[in-house]
Amino acid sequence: MSFRLMTDKDIPAYQALLHSAYQATTQLGIHFAAATIKQSQIAEHIESNAVYLFEKDGELLSTLSIRFPWGNNPGPYGLPHLGWFATDPRYKGQGYGNALWDFVEQQILINQLKLPAVTLGTAANHPWLAQTYINKGYKKIGQADLTPDHTTLYFEKILNHKSYTEWKKRSNKQ
Structure with missing residues (x-):
């Protein structure tokens, strides 16, 4: 088992995993971009964001992206933003995610x-996701109506209280 950063060669397997994992959410009437993402969009995504993979015996089991504030799809709060979290449905409930x-x-x-902190939506x-x-x-720190089929709830987790306090002081001065 290994964790690693995604590369261009992983795009086809990554796309297949996202489409498969997000199918159940689509069946609920919730349409996340990852459910229908194209390989060209994935290539753009990995140019400015970090996508981590969990593999076992060379098979992609789970994935999680970190969207950076300076990337092509920043989160709304000026912090890195987690997204496109998915586990192959064949391995659901086994702890890989x-x-x-x-x-x-x-x-x-x-x-x-x-x-100091990270956000997600x-x-x-x-x-059950919230x-x-x-x-x-x-x-929970906020919400927005970004698409017609759902309201997005935003969450934050403070990872280092001291640096978070200092970051908040600096960001409020700007």
């Missing part, structure tokens, strides 16, 4: 990037 999430949060966001009408993020320590 949680393992990747924990790796990205601890090793990348906290230890490597030293982030999900559909308000999704039956509660999943709350259980992971995220707190």
